[in-house]
Amino acid sequence: MRVAVQSAAFDLGAEVAAFTAGVRGAGAVVSFTGLVRDEGGKLSAMEIEHYPGMTEKAISGMVGEAIQRWSLADALVIHRHGRLAPGEAIMMVATAAAHRGDAFSAAEFLMDYLKSRAPFWKKEIGAGGADWVAAKDSDEDALKRW
DSSP: OEEEEESSOOOHHHHHHHHHHTOOSOSEEEEEEEEOOOGGGOEEEEEEEEOTTHHHHHHHHHHHHHHHHTTOSEEEEEEEOEEEOTTSEEEEEEEEESSHHHHHHHHHHHHHHHHHTSSEEEEEEETTEEEEOOOOHHHHHHHHTO
């Protein structure tokens, strides 16, 4: 299991290749990458804040739960912080399991958790100023299925 909270960009291909190479006994690897979305073309940047130590601990707890719940061979979460431009990779999740269903379910669980519960604070910056991103009911509803 690896959890990284970092400001630096990551190479998705290299991360997935390294993750896959280190997995033993799995028949499936699932990966997901989230990008900074610019709905309406008005976003110039997103700033993401977190509390070092607390954020990694919270995410590690959820990754540990996913590993147990879906009998994962391994899991990886990378989440960026700092100032990011539209289209930049903001996070990635990779899961490895004996079967694809468990790998997909665990990845979705982790993505839903990261979206709703991980201790990050996001601010969208555009020509009209900056606004903190509020929690969405749809994100909370996604957690209910788990």
